[in-house]
Amino acid sequence: MIHVEPVALEFNGVHLEPLSLEHVDGLRLAALDGELWNLRVTSVPEPHRTQAYVHAALEMKDRVAFAVVDSSSGNVIGTTSYHDIVPAIDRVEIGYTWYAKAAQRSHVNTSCKLLLLSHAFDTLGCAVVGFRTDNFNYASQKAIERLGAKKDGVIRHHGLRRDGTVRDTVMYSIVRGEWPEIKSHLHYQLSRHAAS
Numbered sequence: 001m002i003h004v005e006p007v008a009l010e011f012n013g014v015h016l017e018p019l020s021l022e023h024v025d026g027l028r029l030a031a032l033d034g035e036l037w038n039l040r041v042t043s044v045p046e047p048h049r050t051q052a053y054v055h056a057a058l059e060m061k062d063r064v065a066f067a068v069v070d071s072s073s074g075n076v077i078g079t080t081s082y083h084d085i086v087p088a089i090d091r092v093e094i095g096y097t098w099y100a101k102a103a104q105r106s107h108v109n110t111s112c113k114l115l116l117l118s119h120a121f122d123t124l125g126c127a128v129v130g131f132r133t134d135n136f137n138y139a140s141q142k143a144i145e146r147l148g149a150k151k152d153g154v155i156r157h158h159g160l161r162r163d164g165t166v167r168d169t170v171m172y173s174i175v176r177g178e179w180p181e182i183k184s185h186l187h188y189q190l191s192r193h194a195a196s
Contacts, residue, residue, distance in 0.1 A: 001087045002124045004064050009119055012111040012190060013072060019058065019065035019079060024051045026067065026076025034101025040163060041137035044098045057081065057096065068099065068112055077103040080112055082120070090127040092120055107193050113147055114186045121179045128175050134161070135168035144172045146189075148182035 006018035028050040031037055036044035045053035057065040062085045068078040078099035082092045094116050099108055120126040131149055133140040145151070149172035158169040174182055 002085075002090045002092070002126055003087065004082055004085050004092060004124060006064055006066075007119065009066075009115040010071060011115050012107060013070065014108055014111040014115070015069040015071045016066040016080070016112065016115055017069060019054060019067050019081075021051070021054055021058075023067040023076050023079075024054050026069075027054065027079060030076055030078055030100035030103075031098075034104075036098060036101070040161065041134040041140070041167075042098055043096065043162070062086075063096070065096065068103075068108065070103075077108065080116065082116065084130070090125060091130065092124070092126055093130040093132060094120075095132055107190055109143060110147075110186055110189055110193070114183070114190070117147075117174065117179065117186075118183065121176060121183075126176065128173050131172040132169050133172075134159075135170050141170055147174070148178065148185055149174050150178075 008018065009016040028047050031044050031050065032047060036042060037046040057063060060083070063081050063083040064085070065079060065081040067076050068080055069075065070077050078097070080097040081095060083095055084093040085091070094113065097112070117129060120129045131144045133144065135154060152171040152173050155169045155171060157166050159167050161167050
């Protein structure tokens with residue numbers, strides 16, 4: 001049975017550290033880079049709600065949240081989490097992920113996912129790692145599929161968006177037997193990105 005606790009992880013210029021109130025100002029600046037709270041299909045907090053966002057993340061019983069920090073500058077560039085943790089079946093999901101606009105379309109997301117997936121499968125012993133996203137968040141769906149996750153299906157009328165509409169949720173997963181090949185592929189993707 002898995003036991004998920006806050007942990008610091010580092011790889012490829014990206015440092016994941018347990019989210020705390022010390023990260024509020026950094027997350028506020030990260031969200032301002034691109035005014036990400038205006039995107040309908042994400043859960044990025046408005047600047048004045050950043051502290052409440054961090055409080056809510058820390059209070060969730062089945063969530064372990066991380067600040068994503070650029071190792072060279074020390075700047076907070078986003079956040080990500082393990083969530084919907086089900087120890088009895090060795091399952092976690094990775095989500096609540098967003099990055100400052102300057103960190104998007106870079107090595108950051110692949111590096112973070114490699115860190116979290118490696119920790120989930122190789123250290124925690126997970127049997128499956130899931131992902132979910134809004135049915136209209138096509139960029140997120142493409143990013144999850146690029147990781148090698150398989151689409152499990154769509155849960156209709158599943159979650160409330162900030163604007164009051166109800167979304168369908170697209171579910172994906174990676175099972176333990178798929179992990180070695182996916183791990184190799186993620187390293188390959190990062191090596192290609194470094195070479196370009």
